[in-house]
Amino acid sequence: MTPLDRVLLALAGLSGLLGVAASAAAAHTSGCETLKTAAQFLLFHAPLVVGLVTLGASGLTGPRITRAAAAAVLIGLALFSGDLAMRSLTGAALFQMAAPSGGFALMGGWLLVAVAALVPVRR
Numbered sequence: 001m002t003p004l005d006r007v008l009l010a011l012a013g014l015s016g017l018l019g020v021a022a023s024a025a026a027a028h029t030s031g032c033e034t035l036k037t038a039a040q041f042l043l044f045h046a047p048l049v050v051g052l053v054t055l056g057a058s059g060l061t062g063p064r065i066t067r068a069a070a071a072a073v074l075i076g077l078a079l080f081s082g083d084l085a086m087r088s089l090t091g092a093a094l095f096q097m098a099a100p101s102g103g104f105a106l107m108g109g110w111l112l113v114a115v116a117a118l119v120p121v122r123r
Helices: 003-027 033-058 063-090 098-118
Strands: none
Touching: 003 033, 003 063, 033 063, 033 098, 063 098
């Protein structure tokens, strides 16, 4: 496992932690549907990143494209979930178009997952 794999794995763990925290906050506050959505995205995608790191490190998929997919997903989570959480908790946006940009990064990450599955691994 490379140092980059370790960073990606640590960020996946942080995403899961933040997803649990945001879920708890949303459960104790009325009208926090955007925070609930942010939490769900964090919790749904954290295991994806763990799986991608595992696939890339094991050599079952090409490590470069798999790491790129994991990075795109993490960037997308930071932008999308970060913006939704900021709006819910402070009323202010992370920055204009952060959530849509994060959504596109998430979709790009999923597309890279599909590509990684289809590209043969060189041995």
